[in-house]
Amino acid sequence: MERDESLKLENQTCFAIYACAKEITKLYHPVLKELGLTYTQYITMLALWERDRVSVKELGERLYLDSGTLTPLLKKLETQGFVSRIRDRSDERQLLIELTDAGRALKERAYDVPEKVFCQAGMPASELMKVRVQMTELMRAIHPVAAVAETTPD
Amino acid sequence: MERDESLKLENQTCFAIYACAKEITKLYHPVLKELGLTYTQYITMLALWERDRVSVKELGERLYLDSGTLTPLLKKLETQGFVSRIRDRSDERQLLIELTDAGRALKERAYDVPEKVFCQAGMPASELMKVRVQMTELMRAIHPVAAVAETTPD
DNA sequence: TTCAATTGAATTGCATACAATTAAATTGCG
DNA sequence: CGCAATTTAATTGTATGCAATTCAATTGAA
Numbered sequence: 001m002e003r004d005e006s007l008k009l010e011n012q013t014c015f016a017i018y019a020c021a022k023e024i025t026k027l028y029h030p031v032l033k034e035l036g037l038t039y040t041q042y043i044t045m046l047a048l049w050e051r052d053r054v055s056v057k058e059l060g061e062r063l064y065l066d067s068g069t070l071t072p073l074l075k076k077l078e079t080q081g082f083v084s085r086i087r088d089r090s091d092e093r094q095l096l097i098e099l100t101d102a103g104r105a106l107k108e109r110a111y112d113v114p115e116k117v118f119c120q121a122g123m124p125a126s127e128l129m130k131v132r133v134q135m136t137e138l139m140r141a142i143h144p145v146a147a148v149a150e151t152t153p154d
Numbered sequence: 155m156e157r158d159e160s161l162k163l164e165n166q167t168c169f170a171i172y173a174c175a176k177e178i179t180k181l182y183h184p185v186l187k188e189l190g191l192t193y194t195q196y197i198t199m200l201a202l203w204e205r206d207r208v209s210v211k212e213l214g215e216r217l218y219l220d221s222g223t224l225t226p227l228l229k230k231l232e233t234q235g236f237v238s239r240i241r242d243r244s245d246e247r248q249l250l251i252e253l254t255d256a257g258r259a260l261k262e263r264a265y266d267v268p269e270k271v272f273c274q275a276g277m278p279a280s281e282l283m284k285v286r287v288q289m290t291e292l293m294r295a296i297h298p299v300a301a302v303a304e305t306t307p308d
Numbered sequence: 309t310t311c312a313a314t315t316g317a318a319t320t321g322c323a324t325a326c327a328a329t330t331a332a333a334t335t336g337c338g
Numbered sequence: 339c340g341c342a343a344t345t346t347a348a349t350t351g352t353a354t355g356c357a358a359t360t361c362a363a364t365t366g367a368a
Contacts (some may be wrong), residue, residue: 003265006265007204007268008200009200009201009216010288010290011286012200012224012268012285012286013282013289014182014271015200016286016289016293017171017174017175017285017289018178018193018197018222019218019289020171020296021171021174021175021176022218022325023278023293023297024296024298025168027296029326037355038352038354039172039353040353040354041353043169043172046161046162046163046166046252046267047163048318049161050162054351055316055317056316056317057316057317059359062163063163063173064173064176064177064358065355066355066356066357067169067316067318067319068317068318068320068356068358069315069318069354069355071318071319072318072353072354076353084250086233091315091316091363091364092326092364093315093316093362093363094317095317095318104315110161111160111161113161114160114161114166115160117168120296121201121292121295122295123291123295123296127288127291127292128167130288131170131292132166132167132170132218134281134284135167135173135285136169137281138174138281138285139177139278139279140275141275141279142174142177142178142275144179144298147188147231160310180355180356183356183357192322192324193323193365194312194323194324194325195323209346209347210346210347210348211347219324219325220325220327221325221347222325222326222330222350223323223324223325224350225347225348226323226348227324241313241338245334245346246334246346247332247345247346247347248333248345248346249346249347249348250355261319268354287366301367
């Protein structure tokens with residue numbers, strides 16, 4: 001690539017992904033508003049609907065979020081009545097996140113969400129799946145980097 | 155897709171893109187720190203290196219950011235000495251953003267950035283290009299939606 | 309057992325993001 | 339011209355995100 005081309009905005013994969021991520025979040029906004037959830041709260045609920053009564057640490061690993069983001073977000077979900085935050089009796093350092101009945105009930109109303117957003121996005125499901133596979137591959141390529149670098153022999 | 159599968163985190167294209175975007179930003183962080191830029195400031199400088207003396211509105215359209223984000227960010231870049239913020243004499247509503255000499259000089263030091271980040275990401279350039287093309291397509295599919303919906307006949 | 313090292317969550321500080329509103333400047337219609 | 343509608347930034351309020359630090363609980367080695 002030409003020296004100058006390398007710094008053009010339209011040649012930055014990072015920017016394409018960054019901009020896309022933000023637009024997608026905006027697409028979810030009106031749909032999630034009906035459920036009383038923000039986008040980050042929504043993916044947190046998705047994780048919990050699959051498996052709850054988990055520590056903040058485990059939740060953070062599944063969502064790629066740290067306690068700085070999750071602590072206030074989970075307090076908010078607790079205030080809204082969707083989760084309970086309970087200290088683990090056998091290890092008081094850990095905070096277990098459990099769905100409430102209302103939290104579990106919310107799942108019923110969430111089943112429509114993906115389809116509603118799909119309809120807004122004018123893209124066939126097969127294309128979206130391709131994108132997902134590529135993103136997952138890219139994620140695998142970059143996410144463990146830090147950990148690997150640390151264990152590199154010197 | 156099975157009813158329950160549709161809400162699984164690993165099946166959400168939105169989550170794959172969202173998580174990827176965040177990890178990529180983290181990859182840039184240490185590299186950009188040497189230049190004294192955050193990620194958002196960096197893409198703003200990329201846009202300005204291509205074309206400066208533009209209004210906040212035009213910059214926002216190219217970066218998909220609004221004045222709520224750009225106003226404080228541009229003030230920061232001004233404080234750092236990389237840009238000047240000048241009211242357009244012929245239309246006082248507009249604020250023109252111009253690179254300073256220091257801002258233009260910074261470009262020289264930025265040429266290394268993409269390669270440095272590539273090296274951290276263990277992915278061939280051809281794969282990254284494929285990702286970029288797909289993201290750009292997806293962006294085209296979803297971004298104009300709102301505008302189109304407004305002009306739909308009733 | 310004892311205490312230093314580690315672990316997990318919370319906190320702090322800073323930088324986004326964006327919806328909604330506000331305020332100033334400009335435009336365009338009558 | 340005169341003023342309502344529009345346009346552009348800035349502001350306000352809320353919600354992330356994350357690096358770095360702190361604090362309490364637990365673990366593990368001597």
